[in-house]
Amino acid sequence: MKTILTIDNLNKIYGKRVHAVKNLSFTIEKGNVYGILGPNGSGKSTTLGIVLNVVNKTSGNFEWFGGTIATHDALKKVGAIIERPNFYPYMTAEENLNLVCKIKEIPFSKTAEKLELVGLLDRKNDKFRTFSLGMKQRLAIASALLNDPEILILDEPTNGLDPQGIRQIRDLIKLIASQGTTILLASHLLDEVEKVCSHVVVLQKGVMLYQGSVDSISSNDGFFELKANNMKNLETEVKQLAAVEKIVLEDEKMLVYLKSELEASELNDYLFKKGIILQHLVKRKHSLEEQFLQLTNHQS
Numbered sequence: 477m478k479t480i481l482t483i484d485n486l487n488k489i490y491g492k493r494v495h496a497v498k499n500l501s502f503t504i505e506k507g508n509v510y511g512i513l514g515p516n517g518s519g520k521s522t523t524l525g526i527v528l529n530v531v532n533k534t535s536g537n538f539e540w541f542g543g544t545i546a547t548h549d550a551l552k553k554v555g556a557i558i559e560r561p562n563f564y565p566y567m568t569a570e571e572n573l574n575l576v577c578k579i580k581e582i583p584f585s586k587t588a589e590k591l592e593l594v595g596l597l598d599r600k601n602d603k604f605r606t607f608s609l610g611m612k613q614r615l616a617i618a619s620a621l622l623n624d625p626e627i628l629i630l631d632e633p634t635n636g637l638d639p640q641g642i643r644q645i646r647d648l649i650k651l652i653a654s655q656g657t658t659i660l661l662a663s664h665l666l667d668e669v670e671k672v673c674s675h676v677v678v679l680q681k682g683v684m685l686y687q688g689s690v691d692s693i694s695s696n697d698g699f700f701e702l703k704a705n706n707m708k709n710l711e712t713e714v715k716q717l718a719a720v721e722k723i724v725l726e727d728e729k730m731l732v733y734l735k736s737e738l739e740a741s742e743l744n745d746y747l748f749k750k751g752i753i754l755q756h757l758v759k760r761k762h763s764l765e766e767q768f769l770q771l772t773n774h775q776s
């Protein structure tokens with residue numbers, strides 16, 4: 477696996493008191509989609525700013541592409557959108573991107589390729605000022621991709637967008653990732669990270685609480701909600717199962733927590749053979765949200 481970015485014990489103190497990033501370390505490997513997840517003020521934008529050389533670090537290190545090239549040159553292989561998209565309002569989408577090509581010495585042919593990718597090719601002759609916020613954001617993504625960067629960095633990519641715009645940006649990020657571009661995005665939205673990212677770094681007040689795959693934080697063995705005519709018999713039989721960790725009675729339902737894998741169909745089959753007909757059977761997993769709240773509650 478190829479390492480794109482290594483962050484090692486990074487700290488940022490603004491002025492004398494605001495410790496925005498505390499001893500942060502994580503690594504970005506090629507091909508994954510990383511989310512930095514945390515509430516407002518947790519240090520996400522500061523972290524992105526540091527690795528993009530627009531914010532000075534206080535201490536610690538970061539290294540692009542294994543440290544083989546200087547940061548200035550490495551950043552030519554990084555596409556980033558960390559501010560509101562800003563183009564010339566009276567120029568068309570195509571003209572704006574061609575200008576970026578000219579400045580960065582990229583062939584103009586890339587303009588159509590990237591407009592197509594973000595779904596704006598048919599709007600190429602429209603002026604930037606006529607674009608919706610979602611279209612502006614997609615144009616910014618096209619612009620950041622003109623030079624086929626190794627990694628795309630996005631700060632709160634769906635902020636301010638309507639549900640349709642949010643959906644389009646999320647689908648676009650997944651499409652770009654599926655074509656092999658590594659992605660690092662910052663978001664305060666749990667469902668965004670859960671839907672889009674393969675890996676997550678959870679920050680709170682500048683401190684990293686968790687890093688790992690989104691699957692491993694959101695998938696545990698889960699639990700069942702069960703209901704039957706005779707709850708006592710149900711409990712007796714469920715207790716016999718090796719996969720069961722604990723049983724909690726809640727209102728009319730029984731919550732059965734697992735310590736190892738058990739499929740709903742297996743459980744249903746087992747209970748049926750014991751003469752128990754279930755009126756209700758649902759398998760649930762703790763969502764990333766529940767786990768995120770557990771993580772952050774312990775800290776504050």
Ligand code: ADP
Pocket residue numbers: 490491494495496514515516517518519520521522523
């Ligand atoms: P996030 O992007 O997660 O919302 P930020 O990195 O923007 O968090 O901010 C982290 C902390 O650093 C906050 O307390 C914020 O007020 C502070 N901060 C950010 N930028 C500056 C700055 N330029 N000067 C002083 N404090 C700042």
Ligand code: MG
Pocket residue numbers: 520521522631632662
């Ligand atoms: Mg921010």
